[in-house]
Amino acid sequence: MEVPKIAVIGCGNLGLAIVEGLIDNNDIPNKNITATRRSLPKIQHLVAKDVNVTDKNELAVKEAKIVILTVKPYNLLTIAKELKADLAPGTVIVSTATGVSIQEIADAIGTDFSIVRAMPNTAAEVRESLTCICDNGVSKEDYQLVEMLFNSIGKSIRIQEDLMDAATVLGACGIAYVLRFMRAMVQGGIQIGFDAKTASAIVNQTVKGAAELLTVNGHHPEYEIDKVTTPKGCTIVGINEMEHNGFSSSLIKGIVASHDKIEEI
Template sequence: MERPLLSVIGGGAMGSALLRRWVAVGVYPAAQMALREPDLDKAVALQQELGIRLLADPSQAGESEILFLAVKPQLFPAVVAEMGRLSATELVISIMAGIPLQQLQQAFPKQKVVRTMPNTPALVGAGITAISYGPGVTPMQVEQVEKLFRAVGEVVTVAESQMDAVTALSGSGPGYLAVILEGLIDGGVQVGLPRPIATQLALQTLAGTAALLQQENLHPAVLKDRVTSPGGTTIAGIQALEQAGVRGALMQAVRAAYERSCQLQGS
């Protein structure tokens, strides 16, 4: 049997979501993708759903051209020990938070290594992934990496020193926005809207605003000025937001997440 092109280690929430997306958009044929997942029931279910191959032994992952690590960071040393020497792998891609390029390179000294930080909207093809490349990654390998992550959203290349900031903004950002949405929905209910309608209005308002800003390349302040008429409803609401310190609270949230990410990477 022909060796797989891509082997994924870890079939958890993000690993399985990425595999589903890659199969759905045809990044690679399902038969050229393999999965190593110790939970046999989960592995078999994904195999039956997607038509991918399963790796019975971790060492088989080293037979693929690309190794994709989607395990929890604390499992990384054990996974490396189980795989042993990678016989054919040329490129190792990691989505593990807190595992720096230097540590990846020490574990895989003969391979090119790449560190990435996708976020949860990748599950529906609307994510953004920050990518940091290790030494010697070739232009062709850059294309391979971007092909994988463009299938689940946008990509941006950053210096590895910026990865903690990426984690604090786009990695943790969906959590912040979920809290904001919940507050908007509750506000709608408070002023008399049925919760399902308040939810629909809030969700579409967030999605539509993001699409408008992106498509027209607008600064958020420009859009804010467009929708605030003198003495109107929007400026009254914005005044309430400023009095509550919402802008500062969001900046503090990013700072707190950044500091925590730095702590975890140092631990």
């Protein structure tokens, strides 16, 4: 199979994380990757790694099999329309923009293309993104290519488009919820005696360990909680106190509030 060419249009935070993930991953030769943005100096360092860099989107997409649009949602449809004439039929268009539907993208560029929406999160920067992906019925081969791209910056899950807002809330906003929870743990740790640096180190590794317990063992969180909560012990007293103060309830309400808001936008 011919190794596909990939164009990443709008190589800012996310686009760059994807390109760097692809470089590390080695499945696609770097010379097959083209990155674009208007402020070229910000991506010029990629040239040393054999990645093509240009501010001309139309040149980048000409021979690309996959075009990843990592521009802001308000730019997306305009840029897609500008590129329409330069896209070869059968190109896979991947949009990471929040709230722009597959139908809107198809209205902008036509129906000759496979269209995919992907919702990664900022952990892409450290190759630990969770990316939810939906599509308009792409071929198995095209889907595998897209999956490979996003697996190079973490893990991916295929979902239906009607869950894309929910994916944005749980996966992308979710990073902020978890970080706020971690900040609160650090504050608590300082109150019971640790300096901020030590408290952060303990919390960071504890959260990572808790996530790994679930990921590796495939257990429900409550199963792992039961192992820690000795009858009449300090853990259950602490957890119940948190629950009396609305811990789970406030998290669930926050998730639903974010989802209500995203539907308004």
